[in-house]
Amino acid sequence: MPLQILVIVVALGGITLGAELLVRGASRLALRAGVSSLFVGLTIVGFGTSSPELGASLTATLRQSSDVALGNVVGSNLFNIGVILGLTALLQPIRVQLSAVRRDLLVAIGAALVPWLALPFGGFIPRPVGFVLVALLVAYIVAAYRQARRTTAAEAQLVEQIMPPELKAARGAALRDVLLVVAGLALLVSGSRGFVDAAITIARQVGWSELVIGLTLVSAGTSLPELVTSLVAMRRGNTDIAVGNVIGSNIFNALGIAGVCAAVSPQAVNHALLVRDTPLMLIASLSLLPIMRTGGRISRVEGGALLGIYVAYATYLIVSGS
Numbered sequence: 001m002p003l004q005i006l007v008i009v010v011a012l013g014g015i016t017l018g019a020e021l022l023v024r025g026a027s028r029l030a031l032r033a034g035v036s037s038l039f040v041g042l043t044i045v046g047f048g049t050s051s052p053e054l055g056a057s058l059t060a061t062l063r064q065s066s067d068v069a070l071g072n073v074v075g076s077n078l079f080n081i082g083v084i085l086g087l088t089a090l091l092q093p094i095r096v097q098l099s100a101v102r103r104d105l106l107v108a109i110g111a112a113l114v115p116w117l118a119l120p121f122g123g124f125i126p127r128p129v130g131f132v133l134v135a136l137l138v139a140y141i142v143a144a145y146r147q148a149r150r151t152t153a154a155e156a157q158l159v160e161q162i163m164p165p166e167l168k169a170a171r172g173a174a175l176r177d178v179l180l181v182v183a184g185l186a187l188l189v190s191g192s193r194g195f196v197d198a199a200i201t202i203a204r205q206v207g208w209s210e211l212v213i214g215l216t217l218v219s220a221g222t223s224l225p226e227l228v229t230s231l232v233a234m235r236r237g238n239t240d241i242a243v244g245n246v247i248g249s250n251i252f253n254a255l256g257i258a259g260v261c262a263a264v265s266p267q268a269v270n271h272a273l274l275v276r277d278t279p280l281m282l283i284a285s286l287s288l289l290p291i292m293r294t295g296g297r298i299s300r301v302e303g304g305a306l307l308g309i310y311v312a313y314a315t316y317l318i319v320s321g322s
Contacts, residue, residue: 019049025181059195067214072218087231130266
């Protein structure tokens with residue numbers, strides 16, 4: 001097991017670095033192509049931080065482990081709300097200022113229903129449904145782009161402030177940015193393979209189910225980029241960006257990652273995921289609606305509650321191992 005733990009640590013480092021390179025390269029290329037920095041901030045950067053989840057779930061799918069693939073999606077969404085939003089709000093109350101957040105939250109709530117799409121198909125999410133989910137994600141991105149063109153200058157400034165200056169400048173040779181994207185993808189692929197293989201090995205050695213390992217270890221590890229992004233936003237005084245980062249990531253996880261995995265191979269949805277974890281993901285998403293209406297912010301008390309519920313949930317999974 002010590003070897004597997006070392007592999008996980010090294011793989012996480014590779015995955016995190018790969019995500020960073022991918023986001024930087026793709027953002028610069030998009031800005032050079034004339035795409036607004038606001039759109040880059042809300043989509044490419046937001047979705048880019050979810051690329052480790054995509055790499056891990058796709059690798060698990062190719063390894064014929066739907067439990068890890070879908071467990072990673074649901075677990076990452078719960079981690080995003082419980083740990084990232086909860087911890088950020090606990091450290092500093094989050095004031096929600098982006099008007100589009102409420103609309104996107106409704107999309108995220110709808111996306112939380114994705115695992116239940118297996119119910120009418122005998123417990124599987126078939127390939128055609130996977131393609132539909134990817135198409136819905138594309139439609140969402142198009143709508144986000146159109147919204148970004150109508151966004152107020154104040155909202156655009158909020159996203160500008162969280163983006164690194166080098167991304168906004170979009171200087172340098174295009175070839176360098178292409179190489180960053182290629183290197184980032186290579187690190188993501190290699191890191192994801194090592195991470196998933198080591199995680200599955202540990203699960204079998206300690207007697208945990210692959211679903212639990214996907215819901216906990218894999219999802220928490222691959223959510224590190226979102227956690228770092230939100231903490232950086234808080235340090236820069238833009239805590240509201242944490243909300244957009246989490247919601248965008250949850251949408252990408254449920255529609256994009258689950259969709260791509262199902263398109264590659266039909267996904268068998270574990271019964272426990274349907275009756276325990278998906279309802280909790282839906283409740284967690286719905287809980288943000290009243291929280292955001294209390295003065296347009298997530299308070300420390302509310303953040304502590306979100307974090308506490310996630311810790312209790314993760315503890316239960318680890319203790320039960322199923």
